[in-house]
Amino acid sequence: MKIATWNINSLKVRLEHVRSWLASAQPDVLCLQELKLADEAFPGLAFAELGYQCATHGQKTYNGVAILSKTAIEDVTRGLPGDPADTQARYIEGVTGGKSPVRVASIYLPNGNPVGSDKYPYKLSWLKRLKAHASRLLALEERLVLAGDYNVIPHDIDCWDPAAWRSDALFALDTRLAFTAFQALGLTDAVRACHAEPGLYSFWDYQAGAWQKNWGIRIDHLMLSPQAADRLEASGIDKTVRAWEQPSDHVPVWCVLAD
DNA sequence: ATGGTAGCGGTGCTA
Numbered sequence: 001m002k003i004a005t006w007n008i009n010s011l012k013v014r015l016e017h018v019r020s021w022l023a024s025a026q027p028d029v030l031c032l033q034e035l036k037l038a039d040e041a042f043p044g045l046a047f048a049e050l051g052y053q054c055a056t057h058g059q060k061t062y063n064g065v066a067i068l069s070k071t072a073i074e075d076v077t078r079g080l081p082g083d084p085a086d087t088q089a090r091y092i093e094g095v096t097g098g099k100s101p102v103r104v105a106s107i108y109l110p111n112g113n114p115v116g117s118d119k120y121p122y123k124l125s126w127l128k129r130l131k132a133h134a135s136r137l138l139a140l141e142e143r144l145v146l147a148g149d150y151n152v153i154p155h156d157i158d159c160w161d162p163a164a165w166r167s168d169a170l171f172a173l174d175t176r177l178a179f180t181a182f183q184a185l186g187l188t189d190a191v192r193a194c195h196a197e198p199g200l201y202s203f204w205d206y207q208a209g210a211w212q213k214n215w216g217i218r219i220d221h222l223m224l225s226p227q228a229a230d231r232l233e234a235s236g237i238d239k240t241v242r243a244w245e246q247p248s249d250h251v252p253v254w255c256v257l258a259d
Numbered sequence: 260a261t262g263g264t265a266g267c268g269g270t271g272c273t274a
Contacts, residue, residue: 009274010266034274036266061267062274111274119273151274205274206264249265249274 001100001257002026005147005220007033007108007203007250011064014248015043021241021252022050028070029096030252031106031147035064042066059089065106065148071098082129090126100259102228103137107148112169120169123151124178131182137225138185143257144225146187149250151219152179154189157198158218170219188229190222190255191237202237203250211242220253231258 004027008014011032022030030052035042039058047054052068057078067073073094080091093105107130112123130146137144153171156162165171183189191200201216210216224232235255242251 013266034266062272113274208263210264246265 001028001097001102001259002254003029003031003102003104003145003147003222003257004252004254005031005033005106005149005222006252007149007220007248009034009036009248009250011035011037011043012041013246015046017241017244017248019046019050021238022047022052022068025238025252025254027254029102029104030068031104032066032068033064033106033108033149035059035066036061037064055092055094057089057092063089063108065089065092065108067092067094067096067104067106069096069104071096075103080126080129081133086126097143100143100257102143102145102257103140104144105146105148107146107150109148109150109152111151112175115167115169115172123169124174127152127175127178127182131178131185134182134187135185138187141227142225143228143231145228145255145257146223148221149219150179150221152176152221153217153219154179154192154221158200160199160201160215160217165217170217183223186226187223188226188232190224190229190232190235191218191253193224193229193232194235200237201239202253204242206249220250222253222255224255228257232256233258
């Protein structure tokens with residue numbers, strides 16, 4: 001079973017990119033972030049044509065997440081539990097995979113910039129809330145994949161220039177400490193489990209020719225429960241997509257689990 | 260030192 005995550009920065013603009021990638025990469029499950037669409041505007045038919053069912057948690061203008069799957073998506077949760085006052089559409093979870101069931105979440109963690117604004121404590125509290133929810137999910141002892149745009153650079157080797165990112169909300173010490181505590185619940189980073197080398201990036205800024213200079217960062221992650229990690233066969237980042245016409249600033253990240 | 264890009268929506272916010 002191939003499971004992927006991709007922040008597409010507007011599904012309206014990127015629909016044909018997503019359809020092309022689905023047709024060629026053939027994932028069983030694709031988690032999308034930054035739809036920037038209300039559920040009423042979600043192009044479900046365009047994915048049904050390719051054999052995918054969809055569960056969506058949309059929002060107009062900002063955020064918005066979805067799960068696409070070749071099999072039925074059940075037991076769907078919309079919104080990250082733990083704060084009824086949080087109305088931003090950044091989390092959807094469901095169980096899919098047919099005879100090889102896996103619980104999958106599509107996550108769009110707050111960016112948090114600038115550090116010092118009220119956006120940063122929102123990011124940290126959101127990550128803490130994700131940790132609390134993940135702890136409950138791990139107790140189920142299921143195959144679990146928490147996939148998405150975490151807006152977290154885990155380590156120095158995950159960015160081109162660590163010094164340039166040191167004071168950024170994606171790499172600040174408190175961010176990395178909170179992410180480390182989350183991962184220490186027993187989650188495996190699917191890309192790092194298969195690839196030790198530096199310079200694996202999933203995002204290149206639109207500005208300053210970042211793609212051409214390879215000024216990238218790795219912020220899109222697939223975090224696996226022990227039951228999923230035991231079945232991990234391969235993982236990767238489809239960076240060629242970043243060179244497509246009018247691309248997202250993120251590229252798909254994927255893993256393969258044995259059925 | 261500054262600005263550099265993209266999407267949404269029709270101005271400034273978010274990233």
